[in-house]
Amino acid sequence: MMNEALAIAASFITIVNPVRISRYNPDPAASLTAQYSVINRYRLPATWLFTFDALSDPKLINVANQMDQRQEKGIFLEVTPGLAQSAGVTYHQSASWHFANSVFLSGYTQEERLKLIDTVFAKFKSRFGYHPISVGSWWTDSFSLEFMQRKYSITANLGVSDQYSTDNYQVWGTYWSTPYYPSLIHAGIPASTPETKLDIVTIQWAPREPRRGYYSSLYSTQDYFTTPKLDINYFTQLIELFSQVTVGLESDFTPDVYGNEFAKQMRVVSQKAASKVTMTEFANWYKQQFPGLSPPHQVESDGMLWYQSPFYRLGIDKTNNKIIDFRVYPSDFREPYFQWPNAEFDLRINIPSLIDAVQDSSEIWNITDTDIKTETEYFESKNKPPERFFRSKLVEVKQVNNNWRVEINTKTEGLKDGRVFSDWSLETKHLFKSPKNLIKTIIKLDWKKFKKENYWVSPEEIIALEKLRLLPFGKVMVVNKECLQCPWFSEFRPAAFANSRKYVSEFSQKPIIYNQSIFTADDRSTAKTQLRKTGAKYVYLTKYDNHRESLPFSPGDLGVEKIYSNANVEIWKVN
DSSP states (O other), rough: HHHHHHHHOOOEEEEEEEOOTTTSSHHHHHHHHHHHHHHHHOOOEEEEOOHHHHTTTTTHHHHHHOOOEEEEEEOOOOOHHHHOOOOOOOOOOOOOOTSSSSGGGGGGGGHHHHHHHHHHHHHHHHHSSSOSSSSEOOOOOOOHHHHHHHHHHOOOOEOOOOOOOOOEEEEEEESSSBBBOBSSSTTTSSSOOOGGBSEEEEEEOOBOOTTHHOTTSSTTTGGGGGGGGHHHHHHHOOOOTSSSEEEESSOOOOGGGTTTTTHHHHHHHHHHHEEEEEEHHHHHHHHOOOSOOOEEEEETTTTTEEOOOOSEEEETTTTEEEEEEEEEEOOOOOTTTTOOOOOOOSSSEEOOOOEEEOOOGGGOOSOOOOOOEEOEEEEEEEEOHHHHHHHHHEEEEEETTEEEEEEEOOOOOTTTTTTEEEOOHHHHHHTTTTTHHHHHHTTOOOOGGGGGGEEEOOHHHHHHHHHTTSOOOOEEEEOOOOTTOOOSSSSEEEGGGOOOOOOOHHHHHHHHEOOTTGGGGGGHHHHHHHHHHEEEEEEEEEEETEEEESSSSSSHHHTTTEEEOHHHHHHHEEE
């Protein structure tokens, strides 16, 4: 399967144009007309993904109905006040419409997501007479995708290509600008078993340059022209790197925009020999060509090689003799917003890694031989892996024929449902803190007040604690604080809510220090002094819904640097 996949002769270009209404565009219909005129001029097929607000605009629908038969219509899954109101859901009003907790389905509860989806699909059908089978957004969670696939038989999904922080949206560690079948429980991870496969094809918006695109998303088919010395020639070179590439532009700019760079891009697309297909057409081809799992695939340019399979992703910098990225795709890893709504302004999807040069450059694996043998479930190198590989629960290292083989452990305890442990209930803990009440309770023999409760540690924390375990030994500071009124969306209360932090020490194999004074210090000098006195080497902070532990002052003021973060955790190193 690998050799077949790596030698795909077919090449596809998919044009996707999200259609939304923006306050800075006074005439959306004129903009859509201008953009479609470019597509029509070059006789290209395209997929147009409409938001709920766009579907509610009769003038826009009139333009859409005049498009030729090669144009596909679908849904762009952005939540707006209008959609929320129609669905009977409270909109998450914030300072900006594009904040993650406002605009993405993942910012809402599972029940609310179902209402929002049903409402926008009903609106689409009322306009065009059928339900669409192509959808997209910069992030659509796997719970929502599975529901739409099951109820509305969607076949294609548009997501954003790998990016560390653009627009405060972090989608970090997926296939490198390459299509894949997502997992049933994590939209950013390719399914590695038929049982965990979500039978839709995810394509990626704005493919990135293999080398510079890793460090900056501006090196992409979308934003290249904002970078000095890059022009339409760069776009031409970039789209030739991929066997499938997604290009396009949102339809909410003013009409004059589409006669400039967009028109240049479409002219280039029209001249390419690659097949021009809609989202659905490509998804149907992909399913026919690869009816099982996503094939292994590689992208190489300028001495940078990306290899990816349903089990892992490897980024090899051949020019500088180092591996800069290595992600593992556990089959049972559940994404952070599957059950819990995202309450943050930012989106944080961070696939488990053992090497991530952007987050922590010290993880880079320097090698003397870049001729690495890549297979679907493992890779081999003549160079001995870093020590943490031998200790990691995500991989197994062994010697085979004078090579070092790194095999992927596809299942790690706690990555689907998290971990649950028992500790004293909050009521009992407060009793222990009051000697007077404790004595009264004992005298009365009121043993019912001495009870234990189950607490939960999320999959994101499990991954973060594994990362912490592999770091050099040192004390870990945790916040000495509880959250009695915080709501939770898992079966059990997060352990951090109850200030039950012993799991941090147990899982990381490092001693912990409870501290509150640093986080309530009046000034930065006092906080930094107190931090030094603790002797802590790391600071471990958790985030769940509206419960967010954070540094009291800037990292520079405290002398710390962030070395890891995901949806539920931040790890800081004290310098």
